[in-house]
Amino acid sequence: MQVVTSPLRIGIAGLGTVGAAVISLLDRQSADLAGRIGREIRVTAVSARDKGKERGIDVARLPWFEDAVALAGSREIDLFVELIGGEGGMALEAVEAALRSGKSVVTANKALLAKHGMRLAALAEEKGAALAFEASVAGGIPIVKTLREGLAGNSIERVYGILNGTCNYILSRMELEGLSFEQCLREAQALGYAEADPTFDIGGFDTAHKLAILTTLAFGTAIDAGAIAIEGIERVTLADLEAAAELGYRIKLLGVAARTAAGIEQRVHPTMVPRSSAIAQVMGVTNAVTIDADAVHELTLVGPGAGGAATASAIVADIADIARGVRTAPFGRPVATLATAPYAPMQLHEGGYYIRLSVYDRPGAAAAIATRMAERSISLESIVQRRRKGSGSEATGAVPVVLITYATHEQTIRQALDAVVADGYIAEKPQVIRIERE
Template sequence: MTNSLKVAIAGLGTVGVGVVKILESHKDLIAARCGRPIEIVAVSASNRARDRGVDISGYQWFDNALDFAEQDNIDLVVELIGGSDGIAKELAQQSLEAGKSFVTANKALIAHHGASLATTAQEAGVALRYEAAVAGGIPIIKAVGEGLAANKMNLIYGILNGTCNYILTQMESTGQGFGDVLAEAQRLGYAEADPTFDVDGIDTAHKLAILSSVAFGTETDFNSIYVEGIRRIEAVDIEYAREIGYRIKLLGLARLGSNGLEQRVHPAMVKLEEPIAQVEDAFNAVVAEGDFIDRTFYQGRGAGEGPTASAVVADIIDIARGHMDAPFFVPASELVKAEPVPMDDHEGAFYIRLHVQERPGVIADITSVLKDRNVSLDVMLQKGHELDGSVYVILVTHVTRENIIMGALQEIAGLSSVQDEPLTIRIENL
C-alpha cells in the first residue's frame, strides 16, 4: 500500500469531531477503498482543553491553524471553521499556495471566493473540494459535476436549508406561528441562537451560488442572487396554500438562459403532488434538470455531525485516490462570468395576502389597481372575520411579471383600508 495521506483539521466543532470519528473508526475500510491509509497528523481549534468525546492526544496541536501551511508533513488541510473571510480564507489561500490540497464544508467561503480559490488550486496542482458545503450528506456536487457531466444543465433548484424546512413543516403540522416554532426549533437545536443566516435565506443563497457554478460552469456570483427569507410567512398562509393545492417551501433556484443567469431564493408555493413538496422537517432536496436525463431528484439530511462529516471524508478519500479534478469541473480560466437576470424580469403567478378593514368598496379598490396593470386573478378568497372588523383577502394571480405585481402591491399598500404590508409568495409550477 502506498504512503499515507496526512491530514490536518482546523476546527473541532460538531463536524470536525465527526470527521475524526469516521477517519479513526473506519480507518481500515477507508484505506482499502482508496488504496492508501489516511492519517490525521495535526489539529487546531479554539480550546485545546475542551472535552470533545474523541481522543486528540495523538495529533500534533497547533494554536494557529495558519501554521499548517508551513508543515512538510501535511498533505491536505480540512477547514471547518466557517466564515467567508478571516482565518478561513487565509487558511485556504495559504494552504493551496503551499501545495496542499484543501477540503472545506464552508459554503460562505466558496460562494464568495470559489473562483479565485479554484484558480489558486489549479496553479498549484492540488485539489479544492467542498462537497459538504451544499446539502450535507447528499452528494450533490459530485452528482451534478460528474454523474450528469454529459448533459447541458437547464435548471437546478431545491430545499437547501434544513432549519427553514423544519420550521415550515412544524407550522403546517401544529398551526403555530413563525415566532413560536422558531423558538422551539432553537430549544431543540435545529436553529441557531441567531437564526439570521437561515431564516433570511442567506445560507440557502450561499449554497445556490455554488450549485449554479457547478451546474452551469459560471463564476460564483453570490451578490447577484435575489434573497428573501421566511420571517413573514404566517400560519394563515400555510393554511390557504394547502386549501388551493400548494405547500410553501423556501427554494433556491438557478437557471441559465439566453438572457443570462437567473438565481433566486425565496418562499415558493409548490403543488402538493410535487416530490419536493413532500420533503419535511430538516431534510434537504435538490432537483437537477439536464437535456438528456430530464429530471433527477436527490433527498437526504442536509446538516448534522454524521451527514456533513461523511461528505468531508468522501472528499478526502477522492483526493487520496489521486482525483485532482478542476474544482468546478471545468478549468478555472474557463468559468463564465454570466450576466445576472434582474428579478424584475421574473414571470409567474403570485399568491397575495392582504389584511384589510372590512368595509364597502375595499375589494373594488384592490381589483381596480390590478385591472389598471392588466393583472388577472385566478382565485379570490375572503377569510377570517376578526373582532376589530378586519379580514384577510387572498388573491392568486395568473402569470404576470415581477415588476408589474410589485408595482401593484405598492399602490395597494397605500390604500386606506389596507392595514399591513401586503405579502406575496411566488407560485412555482415546476
C-alpha cells in the same frame, strides 16, 4: 491515474461538530477506506482554539498546532481539511496558505466559498491542487459531485432546493402543528437546530451561500452571491400556510437558480410548491435538491443537510477522491471559462404569485383591487375571501383576501400592488409568495 501507495497525511483544522465527526468516521472506516482506495488515510495533525476541550474523540495522540495557518503550510501533511468556518479570518488564511504550498484542500465552508470561491479555485488550479467542498451544500447529500460530474452530459435548466434544515423545520412545524413562527423558532433553538442569533438561517442568507455554489456548478457562471435576491421566512404566517394547503401547495424556503430568457436567475424566498411535487414531501430538518436537466429530465436528491456524521460523510468522500489522485476543476470547468455575464434581475422574474391582502370591509374595495390587476394585464386564477383567524388582521377589522395569479413579471406585480396600497383599501403590507412551477 497515478498509483500511490504511501498514506495520505491529512491535517484537520477545526474540531467542533464536523471536525470531531470526521475524525470518528475516519477511525471507524479506516480499514474499509484503505481497501477501497488502495491507500491509507492518516490524520497526522490537528488544530483548534482550545487544546484542553473535551471533544469525545482522542486527539491527545496527534500533534497539535496552535496556529491553523502553520498546520496548513506544514510539510507533515499532504491535504488540509478546513472545518473552522467563517467567510474570512483564520479559515481563509489557512486555506490560502495550504493552496499556496501546493496542498489540496477539503472544506465544508459555504460562506468562504460564496465570498472567495473564484479566487481560491484559481489558486488551486494554478498550483495543481484540489479544492473540494461536497459538504458545503446540503450536508450529506452528494449534490456537488452530482452536478459537477454525474450530470456532465446534461444541459441544466433549473436547480432548486431546500438547503436550510432550520427553516424547513420551522415551516413544517407551523404547518403540521398550527404553531406560530415565533413558537417554532424557539423550539428549533431549544433542539439545537437554530443558533442563538438565527438571522443567518431564517433570513435566507445561509441558503444563498449554498445556492451561489450550486449556480456555478450548474450553469458555469462565476460565483456572485451579491446578485442573489434574498427573502427569509420571517413574514410567513399560519394564514399563508393554511391558504397554501387549501390551494394545493406547501410553502418551502427554496434557493432557485434557473436559466431564463433574461439570463440566469438566482433567488431565495418562501415559495409555494405543488403539494404533489417531490420537494413538497420533504419535512423537518431534511434537505432536498431538484435538478431539471435535458437528458435526465428531473432528479431529486433528499437527505440530511447537516449534523456531524452526515457532513463528515461528504468530507470523507472528498478526501477519498483526493487520495485516489482525482483532480477535478473545483467548479467543474477551468476558472477562466466561468462566464461573468450579469445575472437576471429579480424584476424580470416570471411566474405565478400568491398574494394575501388585508382588505378593509368597504364597498368598492374588491373591485378596485381587481381593476389594479387588470390595468397591468395580470390574469387571476382565483380570488378568495378568507376567514380572519390567524391572519393578523383581527385588530384592523380588515378581511384577508387571497389572489392567485397566472404567470406575470415581478415588476408588474409590484407596480400593481403599489397602486393597491395607494388606493388605501388595505390595512397592512401585502404578503407576496412566488409560486414555483413543477
